[in-house]
Amino acid sequence: MIYIYRKGQFALLAALFIALMLVVVVFNVYQTRIYYRRFSGKKYAEIVKAISSDFRRVVTRALAMATHEYSITNDFATARLHAQQFVSNWIKTIMYVYEDYGPQIKVVIKKIRYSQWDIDNLVKGYWYVPSSISAAYAVLSLNLTKVGFYGWRQSVRVALEMRIDSSSFINTQYLGVNVTMFNISLRIDMEKPFINLREDQIRILYQDPRNWGWYNATILKLIYHGNGTYTVIITPQVPLLNGRARVHVLLEDDRQITVEGYNWNYIDYIMQDNACLKDEYGNIVRCVAPYKSYVLEVLQNGTFYWYYDWKLPNQASIPLPPLPPIPIKQFRVWISEHGPDSDLVMVPIQFERWDNNFQDFKGLANPYRRFSDYHKLVFQVNFTDSRRKKVRIGWISDIDAQPYPIRVKLNYSGDYIVAYNGYYYLQLVASEGKSYAIDWSISLISPDPLGGYYSVEYMLGGYDVLRTSCGWWWIPRKLAGGTWYNYSGAIRGFAFRHSRRTIEVVENTSCTDLGYIIHTDEMENNMVVTLPYAAHYVMLRINYTYLKDIVVSNHYINLITMISGSANDTNSPKRLWYWYYTDDPDGEFTIGQYSSSYHRHINDDDFGGNETLYCGQSRKRVNDVNEEFVHTIYMNPDFYSLLNKKGERALVIWTSADYARRVEELLVSRFISSSPIAISAGEQYFFKVALFTFAGDITRDDLKLYGLMFYNESYIPSIEDIILP
Amino acid sequence: MRGQARLVEMIFTSLIIISVYLMVQQLVRPPDILEIREHDELVKLAYNVLDLFASCRLFENVIVQGIVNGSNWEDHMKVMLEQTLPPNTLFSMEVYNVTVDNINVTLTRLDTKKITNVPSFDEKIHGHIAIVTYTYVTLYEPRRGMILYITLKLARPG
Numbered sequence: 060m061i062y063i064y065r066k067g068q069f070a071l072l073a074a075l076f077i078a079l080m081l082v083v084v085v086f087n088v089y090q091t092r093i094y095y096r097r098f099s100g101k102k103y104a105e106i107v108k109a110i111s112s113d114f115r116r117v118v119t120r121a122l123a124m125a126t127h128e129y130s131i132t133n134d135f136a137t138a139r140l141h142a143q144q145f146v147s148n149w150i151k152t153i154m155y156v157y158e159d160y161g162p163q164i165k166v167v168i169k170k171i172r173y174s175q176w177d178i179d180n181l182v183k184g185y186w187y188v189p190s191s192i193s194a195a196y197a198v199l200s201l202n203l204t205k206v207g208f209y210g211w212r213q214s215v216r217v218a219l220e221m222r223i224d225s226s227s228f229i230n231t232q233y234l235g236v237n238v239t240m241f242n243i244s245l246r247i248d249m250e251k252p253f254i255n256l257r258e259d260q261i262r263i264l265y266q267d268p269r270n271w272g273w274y275n276a277t278i279l280k281l282i283y284h285g286n287g288t289y290t291v292i293i294t295p296q297v298p299l300l301n302g303r304a305r306v307h308v309l310l311e312d313d314r315q316i317t318v319e320g321y322n323w324n325y326i327d328y329i330m331q332d333n334a335c336l337k338d339e340y341g342n343i344v345r346c347v348a349p350y351k352s353y354v355l356e357v358l359q360n361g362t363f364y365w366y367y368d369w370k371l372p373n374q375a376s377i378p379l380p381p382l383p384p385i386p387i388k389q390f391r392v393w394i395s396e397h398g399p400d401s402d403l404v405m406v407p408i409q410f411e412r413w414d415n416n417f418q419d420f421k422g423l424a425n426p427y428r429r430f431s432d433y434h435k436l437v438f439q440v441n442f443t444d445s446r447r448k449k450v451r452i453g454w455i456s457d458i459d460a461q462p463y464p465i466r467v468k469l470n471y472s473g474d475y476i477v478a479y480n481g482y483y484y485l486q487l488v489a490s491e492g493k494s495y496a497i498d499w500s501i502s503l504i505s506p507d508p509l510g511g512y513y514s515v516e517y518m519l520g521g522y523d524v525l526r527t528s529c530g531w532w533w534i535p536r537k538l539a540g541g542t543w544y545n546y547s548g549a550i551r552g553f554a555f556r557h558s559r560r561t562i563e564v565v566e567n568t569s570c571t572d573l574g575y576i577i578h579t580d581e582m583e584n585n586m587v588v589t590l591p592y593a594a595h596y597v598m599l600r601i602n603y604t605y606l607k608d609i610v611v612s613n614h615y616i617n618l619i620t621m622i623s624g625s626a627n628d629t630n631s632p633k634r635l636w637y638w639y640y641t642d643d644p645d646g647e648f649t650i651g652q653y654s655s656s657y658h659r660h661i662n663d664d665d666f667g668g669n670e671t672l673y674c675g676q677s678r679k680r681v682n683d684v685n686e687e688f689v690h691t692i693y694m695n696p697d698f699y700s701l702l703n704k705k706g707e708r709a710l711v712i713w714t715s716a717d718y719a720r721r722v723e724e725l726l727v728s729r730f731i732s733s734s735p736i737a738i739s740a741g742e743q744y745f746f747k748v749a750l751f752t753f754a755g756d757i758t759r760d761d762l763k764l765y766g767l768m769f770y771n772e773s774y775i776p777s778i779e780d781i782i783l784p
Numbered sequence: 785m786r787g788q789a790r791l792v793e794m795i796f797t798s799l800i801i802i803s804v805y806l807m808v809q810q811l812v813r814p815p816d817i818l819e820i821r822e823h824d825e826l827v828k829l830a831y832n833v834l835d836l837f838a839s840c841r842l843f844e845n846v847i848v849q850g851i852v853n854g855s856n857w858e859d860h861m862k863v864m865l866e867q868t869l870p871p872n873t874l875f876s877m878e879v880y881n882v883t884v885d886n887i888n889v890t891l892t893r894l895d896t897k898k899i900t901n902v903p904s905f906d907e908k909i910h911g912h913i914a915i916v917t918y919t920y921v922t923l924y925e926p927r928r929g930m931i932l933y934i935t936l937k938l939a940r941p942g
Contacts, residue, residue, distance in 0.1 A: 072797065080805055105831040109918050112835065116921040120929050145929065148884035149921065152931050155889040156882075156917050314923050 103206045106160060110153060111213045114166075114199045117149045118181075118215045122195035123315035125182040126219075130309070130317045133386035133427040135184065135458045142182050146197070161205030167198040173218070173249050184318070184458040187385045189225055191320040191456065194218035194249065219253070219316040220246040221308065225323075228303040230296050237296040238279060239265075239304050243320075245287045252287030253312070264307040265297045266360075266381045273307065273384045300377055301783045307383050321383045325453030326361075327782035329399050330371075332442035333775060334768035336760055346446040348764035350753070353776060354551060354591045354598075357382065357436040357452065358417075364435075366693070367587075367600050367747060368417070369772045375781040382436070382452065388426040388462040389454040392438045399449035407463050407592070409548040411435045418602070420555045420587045423546045426462035437550045439591065440776075447779070467552035467592045469545040476545050478552045481593040483752055484512075487554050489543045492562060492575055501588070503597065503688060505752045513633045515676065515688045517750065518620040520584060520603050522738075524613035529570035535617060537563045539584035539603065540577060554588040559606065580606055595765075596751035603744040611736045616727035619692055619748055623676050626718040629655070635676040635688065638712050638723055642672045644767035644774070648759075657716035662709065670699045672710070673767050674723045688752045689762070691770045692725055695745035702727060707736075826873075826914030826938040833868050834918045834936060843932055844924045847879055851894060852926045858897040866901060874939040876900035882919070882931040891933055905937050913939045 121142035128138040150164050170179035177183070178194045185192050194217065201211040227242040245253035263276040276293040283289055297304035303322055311317045332353075335346035355371070356364040361379035363371035373379050382390075387410045393403035410424035415433050424434050440448055469478040474490035486502040504514040521535025541558020561578040585602040623635045638660065639648040651660050670693055677687030694702065702708045707728040714721055727744070728736050749770045753762075768774040837843060842864065850857020865875050877899040880891040905913050915937045922930040 072794070077801075080801060105827055105916070109831060109834070109916075112838065113919045113921055116838075116923055120921050120923055123923070124929060149919075149931060151884045151889050152882045152919060152933070156919060156933050315928055 103160065103203050103208045106157065106203065107201065107208070107211055110157070110162075110164075110201060111199065111211075113149075113153075114197075114213060115215050115217070117146055118195050118197050119217045119314055119316070121146050121197075122182050122193060122217050123317075125195075126184060126193045126317040127311070127315045129184065129458060130311075130319070133388070133429065139180060139182055146181070157203070159205065160203040160208075163202040163204060165200040167200055169196065169198060171196050171216075173216075178216075178218075180459075185456040186319045186458050187321050187383060187389055187454050188324040188456040189223045189320060189322050190221075191318050192218055192220040193316050193318045194220075216249045217316070218247060218249045219310070219312055219318050220249070221310055221318050221320050223306070223308060223320050223322045225303050227290075228299055230299055230304075233279060233292050236279065236294055238292050238294045239276075239297045239299075239306075240290055240292050241304070241306070241322075242284075242288060242290050243308065245289065245310070247312070252285075254283070254287065255313075256281060256283070256289055260311055260313070261291070262309040263291065263293055264309070264384065265293070265295075266305050267295075267297065273381075276306070300380060305381060305383075307385075319385070321385065321454075323380070323383075323784060324456070325451050325784060326380050326382075327784075328363075328450045328452070328778050329375075329780040329782070330440060330448050330450055331777050331779045332446050333777055334764055334771075335446070335774075336764065345760070345764070347442055347444055348761050349443055350595045350761075351442045351765040351769070352591070352594045353440050353442070353769075354589075354594065355438060355440055355776075356411075357438075359384070359430055359432050359434060363778065365775055366598065366749070366770060366772075369775050371775060372777045373781075374777050374779050377781055377783075379778070380781065380783065382430055383454065384429045384431065385454055386426070386458075387424055387428055387430050387434065388460050389456075389458075390430065390436060391453050391455055392436075393451040393453065394438075394440055395445075395449040398445045399447050403449065403451055406438055407466060407549040408436060408438045409463065409550040411437060411548075411553070419557060419585065420553060422544075422555075423548055423553075437548075439550060439594070442776075463549040465547045466549050467590060468547045469552040469554065469590070471545075476543060476554055478545075478547075478590050480552070480590050482595055485552075485588075485590050485597055486514075487543060487545075487588060489545075489554075491540045491542065491560065491577075501597075501599075501750070503750055503752055505688070507633055511633070513635075515621050515623040515635070515752075517690070517748075518617060518622065519586070519599070519601060519748075520582075520617065520744075521620070522616040523611045524615045525564050525566070526613065527566055527570035531570070532613075533564055533573070534615060535564075536613075537561050537578075537581070539582065539586070541584065549592070551589045551591040553590075555586070557583075557585045559583045581609055582606060595753060596749050596769075599748040599750070601744070601746055601748065605738045605740060605742045607740045609738050611738060614728050614736045616736070616738070618694075618725045618727060618744070618746060619690060620722060620724040621674065621676065621688065621690055623688065623721045624719060629719045633678070635678050635721055637677045638675070638721065639677070640672065640674040640710060640712075640723070641767070644671075644673070644763055644771050651712065653714050653721045655714070655719055657714060659711065659713040661712040670694045670696060671771055672725065674710070674725070676721060676723065687757070688750075689766055690748060690750045691767065693747045693749075693770060693772075695747075698743065698745045701742065701744075705736075822940060823912045823914055826912075826940070827916055829869070829873070830914055830916040830936045830938050831918070833865070834916070834920075834934065836868065837864070838920055841924050843920050843934075844922050844926070847894065847932065848922055848927050848930060856897070858895050858899050861895075862899050862901070865899070869938070872941055874900075874902045874905070874937075874941055876902065876905055876937040878935045880933040882933050884931075894932075902939075905939060913937050 125138040125142040129135045146166055153164055154162055168181050176185050176192055178196045182195045196216050199213045202209045222244040224242040229240045247253045258278045258281055264273040265276045266273050279294055280292040281289050306322055308320045332346050335343045338344050353365055359382050361381045392408045393405050395401045396404050412421040412424040413433055469476050476487040476489045478485045484504040501517040502514050504512050507513045520539045523536035525533035525536040540560035540562040541556045543554050543556045546553040559579045561581045562575050564573055564575050567574045583604045587600045589598045628634045637652055639650040641648045673691045675687050675689035709726045711724045846857050846860050879894045881894055883890045918934040920932040922928055
């Protein structure tokens with residue numbers, strides 16, 4: 060018992076001491092842990108704060124990079140990519156320099172709505188309108204795993220916002236100088252007013268309607284009114300249109316965040332078709348007709364054109380407003396579905412690049428370039444159900460906008476360029492030297508209601524005749540040469556040639572062995588062929604300039620020749636049997652029927668009482684012409700006057716002896732084999748041609764409406780009103 | 785005799801436990817509160833100074849501007865630190881440019897002269913040193929978009 064007592068006493072004491080020791084140890088460990096937490100907690104709080112403040116800077120820099128780059132390149136997708144790359148590099152940097160803390164870092168890109176704008180994809184811009192913004196939004200998600208810190212999230216909003224007050228424009232005097240004043244309101248980061256705007260941070264472009272292009276205005280003074288609102292005083296004084304000037308404002312803040320605004324976002328035009336039939340008292344009977352589709356062109360100064368260079372008259376009470384110098388991809392056109400009050404529908408558009416005089420087509424415009432004074436905006440307006448249409452030219456503010464896709468495709472096929480526009484095929488001889496042997500340049504191929512296809516060929520600008528050693532004639536002896544370039548677009552396809560090459564057919568060893576040689580010093584040809592999508596016409600603009608004095612030995616200079624038929628279809632029901640022509644769209648056609656052997660039907664040495672002549676070939680009915688190919692030629696007044704001086708222009712309609720071809724020729728001079736004709740250096744033959752074809756029941760009235768009046772400057776559509784928002 | 789032996793046993797046992805307790809005390813000794821506070825304050829001070837420099841655009845206006853102009857920016861930065869930090873604070877700053885390619889992050893030392901008011905930071909001499917790291921993306925002229933990596937060491941003399 061005593062042993063047990065003693066042993067128990069020791070064990071009790073030992074247990075008590077051990078318990079006491081444990082309490083002390085645990086207490087000490089706990090204290091230590093508290094100190095550790097306190098110490099390290101302070102440290103990571105500062106680190107998180109430092110990373111967070113740098114994150115705000117990196118998002119700011121990303122927005123500045125993207126908007127600044129975009130203001131130069133107009134390509135926001137690439138600019139955004141560079142901004143995202145920068146953020147990615149920053150993440151790698153943080154991972155590297157804070158490696159001891161075990162950082163897990165993620166930048167979450169989310170979409171947020173701010174005012175009327177959606178901000179997504181890290182950086183975003185809505186520019187070129189009265190209320191414009193550049194903005195960025197991102198969320199930082201951060202863990203520091205080695206110090207046990209998890210779940211930190213920080214959202215960052217960065218922005219530069221500009222509102223042009225359209226109602227604030229005043230023309231007045233400031234310190235004795237004529238000035239224009241207007242207000243802008245600026246905010247940064249979606250909440251704060253921009254309070255320290257400097258004159259060197261803002262650039263204002265204005266367009267004086269009397270001049271061409273956009274000009275830098277001088278900022279005389281910025282007056283701050285508080286809450287981010289400034290009055291901008293600029294000189295020269297800009298004429299007001301509907302109470303406001305046309306100003307394009309570019310702003311870049313200290314951080315290099317950029318934004319652009321324009322004080323309109325669209326312009327409405329009421330357009331009127333003037334190709335109308337009238338009764339004997341001069342009252343309009345009918346204007347609308349099927350296929351009546353104009354492809355209109357607009358320049359940066361706001362001028363509209365039809366048929367390359369005919370200016371649409373402006374009947375509105377205000378001058379035509381210029382279009383802003385913003386990237387081409389931003390533009391859109393809407394046209395009323397029926398009358399001007401009906402719903403607007405967005406239509407395809409295309410931008411073209413020309414030389415400064417709009418003589419040389421240079422190709423389709425780069426959609427990422429700014430609309431400039433050598434560009435054309437092209438779109439199609441139909442007057443098939445209403446004489447009046449509302450046309451809205453607008454620009455979308457989302458700088459991620461993409462251009463319209465291509466619809467007309469021109470493809471090379473062997474020696475040809477072939478295109479289909481929805482109604483017919485255009486085949487253009489593209490390989491130099493091929494056309495001499497087959498003596499035509501352009502083929503218009505129409506699907507035939509009777510099955511298959513039927514085509515006519517056109518020869519352009521051939522001159523002189525080769526008399527072979529066998530005694531027969533080869534027409535033409537010389538033909539314009541050079542390389543064709545083709546471009547596909549959303550509205551129309553283009554084939555373009557500008558060359559000094561002329562092909563001359565020569566007899567090699569015998570009259571059956573023909574070849575060709577090239578001249579580069581005789582004639583310069585500048586030809587533009589345009590093929591509108593879903594229209595019934597092809598338009599050509601042709602300019603021949605003779606480079607030296609030449610003598611055309613056999614008195615043959617061709618402007619345009621239409622040839623139909625070949626040996627294969629002599630007895631075909633498809634072939635064209637009738638010819639007709641007129642030089643007066645309101646007058647009567649001169650009509651005839653082709654013979655089946657060599658015959659000269661018309662040898663008119665005084666065609667054309669005016670500058671436009673219409674010729675056609677058709678089959679079936681004569682009075683109600685249908686299923687036909689038509690062409691119209693419009694001669695530039697200078698050229699027409701030159702022809703008058705030469706005095707021997709001729710319309711010749713004939714049937715050939717060999718393959719029973721049907722030919723309608725428009726010649727500078729009559730074909731008189733024995734009499735040479737001189738062409739002087741510098742003589743310019745400038746004319747436009749429209750080729751068109753119809754398959755189906757076409758009345759003569761319809762032909763007049765969309766065939767003859769269509770290509771006559773007297774009946775050009777007009778702008779009746781301009782409505783500014 | 786037996787009672788005495790028990791007493792001695794008790795005393796030994798107590799000594800063992802006390803010595804264990806003291807040993808544990810030594811092993812898990814909490815850090816000196818004053819030291820923690822001082823270190824903590826130095827860290828806080830370092831970040832405050834760097835944040836202040838950032839908000840004043842000093843990194844662009846002194847460091848980047850100095851690099852672009854080839855001027856003696858290290859001395860300017862030293863003066864700025866001397867003016868900003870409390871008296872008797874020892875400091876040393878290093879500035880790096882960060883470049884990132886697809887894989888690697890590279891630090892390039894930018895300061896060619898020491899930015900410090902003490903020849904060297906030796907823990908034995910100066911006690912605890914607060915070392916903070918800081919990254920800064922330049923937003924303003926003369927060169928935007930640089931990623932600077934800055935280390936700032938602070939200590940009290942002693």
